[in-house]
Amino acid sequence: MKPSRLAILLILVLTMLYTTTVIHVSQAAIPPGFDRSRVRLETKTGHKVVLQCDQIEFYGTLIRQVPISEKELEDLIRQTMEDLGIDSLKKLNEIVNKAEQWDEITQEEIDQFIQDLTRTVKLVPNADKVADILSILNRIRTNRDPTKSVEEFLSGL
Amino acid sequence: MQIQSKYAYGYAAASISSMRLCVDTLLHVGGEGATLEEVVGSRIADWDEIAAYNYASPFPWVFEGLSLHAQDKLEEAQECYYNAALNPEYDLENGGVTVYVLAMLDNDDLKELKHKLTGLEDQIYEAGIAEPSKCPRDKYCFSDEYLNALGQEELIASDGDFANAMVYFETALVVAPFNGDNYASCAIASLYSGDMDKTIFYVNEGLWADPDHEGLNLMAELLNERRP
Numbered sequence: 001m002k003p004s005r006l007a008i009l010l011i012l013v014l015t016m017l018y019t020t021t022v023i024h025v026s027q028a029a030i031p032p033g034f035d036r037s038r039v040r041l042e043t044k045t046g047h048k049v050v051l052q053c054d055q056i057e058f059y060g061t062l063i064r065q066v067p068i069s070e071k072e073l074e075d076l077i078r079q080t081m082e083d084l085g086i087d088s089l090k091k092l093n094e095i096v097n098k099a100e101q102w103d104e105i106t107q108e109e110i111d112q113f114i115q116d117l118t119r120t121v122k123l124v125p126n127a128d129k130v131a132d133i134l135s136i137l138n139r140i141r142t143n144r145d146p147t148k149s150v151e152e153f154l155s156g157l
Numbered sequence: 158m159q160i161q162s163k164y165a166y167g168y169a170a171a172s173i174s175s176m177r178l179c180v181d182t183l184l185h186v187g188g189e190g191a192t193l194e195e196v197v198g199s200r201i202a203d204w205d206e207i208a209a210y211n212y213a214s215p216f217p218w219v220f221e222g223l224s225l226h227a228q229d230k231l232e233e234a235q236e237c238y239y240n241a242a243l244n245p246e247y248d249l250e251n252g253g254v255t256v257y258v259l260a261m262l263d264n265d266d267l268k269e270l271k272h273k274l275t276g277l278e279d280q281i282y283e284a285g286i287a288e289p290s291k292c293p294r295d296k297y298c299f300s301d302e303y304l305n306a307l308g309q310e311e312l313i314a315s316d317g318d319f320a321n322a323m324v325y326f327e328t329a330l331v332v333a334p335f336n337g338d339n340y341a342s343c344a345i346a347s348l349y350s351g352d353m354d355k356t357i358f359y360v361n362e363g364l365w366a367d368p369d370h371e372g373l374n375l376m377a378e379l380l381n382e383r384r385p
Binding site for chain 1: 302344
């Protein structure tokens with residue numbers, strides 16, 4: 001292949017690749033006494049650490065390049081716990097135990113949650129179930145105007 | 158982070174695999190293999206399947222267009238180029254360079270390029286993160302607004318059943334994973350489907366992507382109030 005063509009192709013391929021995010025997932029260094037299977041640690045340079053305990057996630061910030069040593073990861077987890085006011089493994093485990101109770105949630109509790117949500121978004125339910133669902137959907141989607149219809153979307157192009 | 162990973166790997170999969178399938182087609186047109194299937198081998202050979210890895214990428218339309226162009230199917234090729242141009246992510250000014258350079262390569266160049274692309278494909282799929290959407294492909298699928306509109310219509314058509322609408326809401330999230338609204342749709346859809354784990358997952362992930370999102374914060378507050 002001629003060098004100029006090869007250069008252009010490589011640039012094209014690399015541009016396509018580097019417009020995407022490269023994510024490194026690292027094995028967590030878990031503080032002693034904590035169940036390793038309950039913790040997920042995701043690292044991305046300049047972004048975050050997640051301590052995931054079942055459905056509860058604790059966020060911290062990673063400010064250096066990966067990979068980092070086990071010791072550094074452990075310190076980072078401890079620091080994250082501290083930042084979030086989780087001062088001991090005992091407290092962390094308590095939170096996890098509470099989180100486990102979410103697994104036992106019933107349909108009645110979910111219905112109750114939907115009712116709470118309806119009240120919180122100040123929606124007066126009417127006889128039209130689908131219209132109520134769409135109203136809730138649009139009131140929770142707060143970044144933009146309410147969702148457009150397909151027709152409105154196409155006419156806006 | 159899982160959603161962003163899916164976005165990134167899906168975008169890379171759609172872009173690289175479509176370029177590779179285009180190269181396979183150009184090789185075949187250039188006399189390689191008795192059939193296109195023979196050139197493609199066991200790799201993905203379906204444009205719709207490739208595009209479904211992430212509709213945010215305009216490249217499947219671009220490379221499908223070039224493949225059709227190379228087979229003298231000019232009208233179909235033009236339609237593909239038009240569809241690519243609808244996507245704001247497509248660089249209209251410089252995008253043509255890709256097509257021009259690929260079209261100029263001889264079979265030796267193409268084989269060398271294919272070797273590089275298949276290596277990249279293997280790395281992308283080995284991670285096991287990218288997965289194709291079940292939402293059927295059309296030219297507007299790059300837009301989360303459009304996909305949400307389809308989801309809403311599906312919801313109306315199914316009388317409030319989120320099962321089918323969820324496909325569109327989740328695809329919208331993969332296409333635009335930095336907008337809290339798309340997490341909110343998925344969280345609400347999960348809630349009405351009775352899946353509290355997924356509801357919490359979408360609220361948590363959404364608040365990471367968009368910490369000040371009013372609707373997601375409201376849901377988080379309610380969830381925390383009800384925490385056992």
